[in-house]
Amino acid sequence: MHVIVCVKQIPDPALPGELDPATNTLKREGKLILDESDGYGVEMALQLVTAAGGGEVSLVSMAPNDEVSGLRTALAMGAAKAVLVSDPALSGADALTTAKVLGAATKKLDDADLILAGTESSDGYTGTVPEQLAEVLGLPSVTFAKTVEVADGALKVDRQTEAGYDEVSCPLPAVVSVTAGVVEPRYPSFKGIMAAKSKPVETVTLGDLGIDAVSWAQQIVSVDDAPEREAGEVIEDDGEAFGKIVEFLDNLKVI
Amino acid sequence: MGIDNIWVFAQAANGEPTTGTLELITKARELGATVTAFLGGDAGPIAGALGEHGAAKVYATGDLGGSLPGVAVAAAMQAVIDGGDSPDLIMFPQSYEGRDVMSRLSVKLDRTVLTNSTEVAVDGDSVTVTTPVFGGTKLVNSTFSGERPFLAAFRPKSFAAEPSGGGAAEVADAPVPDLGAAGAAAVTAVHVEETTGPKLDEAAVVVSGGRGLGEATNFEMIETLASLLKGAPGATRAIVDAGWVPYSLQVGQTGKVVKPTVYVAAGISGATQHMVGMKGSKNIIAINKDAEAPIFGVADLGIVGDVHKVLPKLIEALQSRG
Numbered sequence: 001m002h003v004i005v006c007v008k009q010i011p012d013p014a015l016p017g018e019l020d021p022a023t024n025t026l027k028r029e030g031k032l033i034l035d036e037s038d039g040y041g042v043e044m045a046l047q048l049v050t051a052a053g054g055g056e057v058s059l060v061s062m063a064p065n066d067e068v069s070g071l072r073t074a075l076a077m078g079a080a081k082a083v084l085v086s087d088p089a090l091s092g093a094d095a096l097t098t099a100k101v102l103g104a105a106t107k108k109l110d111d112a113d114l115i116l117a118g119t120e121s122s123d124g125y126t127g128t129v130p131e132q133l134a135e136v137l138g139l140p141s142v143t144f145a146k147t148v149e150v151a152d153g154a155l156k157v158d159r160q161t162e163a164g165y166d167e168v169s170c171p172l173p174a175v176v177s178v179t180a181g182v183v184e185p186r187y188p189s190f191k192g193i194m195a196a197k198s199k200p201v202e203t204v205t206l207g208d209l210g211i212d213a214v215s216w217a218q219q220i221v222s223v224d225d226a227p228e229r230e231a232g233e234v235i236e237d238d239g240e241a242f243g244k245i246v247e248f249l250d251n252l253k254v255i
Numbered sequence: 256m257g258i259d260n261i262w263v264f265a266q267a268a269n270g271e272p273t274t275g276t277l278e279l280i281t282k283a284r285e286l287g288a289t290v291t292a293f294l295g296g297d298a299g300p301i302a303g304a305l306g307e308h309g310a311a312k313v314y315a316t317g318d319l320g321g322s323l324p325g326v327a328v329a330a331a332m333q334a335v336i337d338g339g340d341s342p343d344l345i346m347f348p349q350s351y352e353g354r355d356v357m358s359r360l361s362v363k364l365d366r367t368v369l370t371n372s373t374e375v376a377v378d379g380d381s382v383t384v385t386t387p388v389f390g391g392t393k394l395v396n397s398t399f400s401g402e403r404p405f406l407a408a409f410r411p412k413s414f415a416a417e418p419s420g421g422g423a424a425e426v427a428d429a430p431v432p433d434l435g436a437a438g439a440a441a442v443t444a445v446h447v448e449e450t451t452g453p454k455l456d457e458a459a460v461v462v463s464g465g466r467g468l469g470e471a472t473n474f475e476m477i478e479t480l481a482s483l484l485k486g487a488p489g490a491t492r493a494i495v496d497a498g499w500v501p502y503s504l505q506v507g508q509t510g511k512v513v514k515p516t517v518y519v520a521a522g523i524s525g526a527t528q529h530m531v532g533m534k535g536s537k538n539i540i541a542i543n544k545d546a547e548a549p550i551f552g553v554a555d556l557g558i559v560g561d562v563h564k565v566l567p568k569l570i571e572a573l574q575s576r577g
């Protein structure tokens with residue numbers, strides 16, 4: 001079984017985000033790490049390949065620079081190889097362009113039985129790329145998967161809904177987006193980290209994918225500061241602070 | 256030209272339009288456009304409520320027969336658009352279904368999508384949407400260029416749902432065309448999680464717990480307190496992912512957006528992704544043992560203390576009031 005996982009590389013979310021003053025788009029320079037949301041997809045793919053009795057996990061990623069640190073993390077977890085689309089023209093690309101580019105990148109690899117993605121990225125969180133990718137490739141899709149099993153060439157997925165979950169069946173090949181917490185991503189072993197250094201990462205430009213030009217029909221016109229919520233009273237609990245809460249609720253007439 | 260014709264992707268649950276749907280229909284009406292709802296399912300039971308909020312017409316696909324809405328409704332929308340009724344703007348709720356339909360349609364029509372928006376303004380031919388970023392501290396205003404329809408998704412509770420007193424919406428059929436391979440996923444069973452008490456996104460009081468509770472069994476304190484206050488329990492993603500409570504309790508960017516009269520955050524740090532789901536609450540009470548926790552930055556009453564000490568006493572005090 002061949003599973004392709006879409007992995008986004010993002011600036012460390014622990015660092016404060018910044019907007020590029022010239023373009024008002026999110027700054028995505030320097031070191032990028034594997035988006036935590038995609039660690040679940042990588043783990044799920046590795047488990048499905050093991051359960052299938054063999055195969056390979058490949059990665060596709062799009063980034064405005066040549067960074068591969070995030071890809072190396074996923075390779076160290078056990079993925080076999082990666083295709084990175086890196087082109088300055090992709091800086092500030094919208095979700096639709098991202099999906100088209102990722103779709104073209106999958107063609108650089110052997111045909112996939114399954115393509116996995118996260119439900120939403122940590123820094124962009126449009127939550128649209130996986131379903132757009134499915135449409136670009138003309139494939140069926142199941143979004144918001146909580147569990148994924150493959151049996152007899154078809155998927156059985158428990159799909160998160162607002163009210164509970166649906167059981168969904170879907171033939172392969174297909175695109176599936178997985179929710180956070182579906183599986184526990186493994187920590188790369190020392191051996192895995194060493195092995196990842198020599199695994200193949202093919203870096204390609206838009207031209208290499210046969211895409212001449214990209215554009216998107218949206219412009220950021222301005223950025224405002226949001227009105228701030230004032231912090232109120234903060235008190236240290238001396239054993240009686242619960243009384244303050246009762247009083248507060250009383251004043252609001254909720255008790 | 257102007258923005259005269261707006262579609263709203265409509266959703267229904269238990270024979271009623273969802274609140275998110277009515278919020279968007281109300282907003283579309285306020286923008287001065289002719290409003291059409293587009294529903295994956297049968298419009299009969301909800302045409303009245305949709306009309307009352309301002310929809311003149313509702314396109315309905317009829318029963319989807321187990322197809323996932325994303326691909327099916329998008330194909331039905333495309334068929335209507337190709338048939339000549341093309342809107343200027345399509346508004347989607349930022350819900351699971353909304354996102355999926357919008358995504359499929361964006362590729363079919365080759366249109367960009369603007370997501371996670373909380374405001375929309377129309378000026379002549381131009382549409383500007385506002386999206387909070389960095390945990391809601393900055394507001395990014397973006398406009399569409401290129402061809403219509405423009406596609407935008409809005410976070411729940413961005414607008415208030417208000418009836419305008421209109422009559423039932425006219426119902427028009429919008430059948431799902433043959434979907435081919437892309438439509439091969441099928442729902443085989445539906446599971447609804449049992450809930451009691453008020454719904455999380457409608458309750459006047461929400462009591463949420465986070466990782467600071469220490470372990471799953473301590474969530475009982477949150478449930479007890481919520482029920483004493485006739486409210487609903489909520490949770491952070493940290494404890495949903497840890498399997499302590501079901502996802503339906505999650506508050507935040509990937510969970511529910513709540514705007515209760517009182518929000519109690521117990522053992523919650525106040526990560527930006529949690530705060531975007533609860534910052535709109537009228538009053539916020541936070542209990543956290545770390546005085547530096549970001550949640551105190553938005554709390555009206557902050558208690559620096561241990562949830563294992565404060566919550567039991569609070570529960571006892573409320574119980575004794577009867």
Ligand SMILES: Cc1cc2nc3c(=O)[nH]c(=O)nc-3n(C[C@H](O)[C@H](O)[C@H](O)COP(=O)(O)OP(=O)(O)OC[C@H]3O[C@@H](n4cnc5c(N)ncnc54)[C@H](O)[C@@H]3O)c2cc1C
Nearest residue numbers: 465466467491492493507508509510522524529544561562
């Ligand atoms: C793409 C993306 C989407 C996300 N969506 C969501 C979302 O929708 N909702 C959400 O909630 N999160 C979301 N998150 C996760 C979010 O970033 C945080 O990880 C999460 O909210 C933290 O939960 P927490 O506050 O329970 O845990 P922690 O951050 O671990 O905080 C626990 C707090 O408890 C306090 N504490 C510990 N012991 C005690 C005690 N005895 N008494 C009192 N206080 C104590 C600690 O001081 C600490 O502040 C998302 C993350 C990403 C990347």
Ligand SMILES: Nc1ncnc2c1ncn2[C@@H]1O[C@H](COP(=O)(O)O)[C@@H](O)[C@H]1O
Nearest residue numbers: 007062117118120121125126127128129
């Ligand atoms: N630039 C990218 N490179 C690789 N995968 C991506 C990229 N952007 C989005 N994705 C995939 O799509 C998912 C949802 O992202 P988003 O639509 O941005 O919320 C992510 O979790 C990734 O799996």
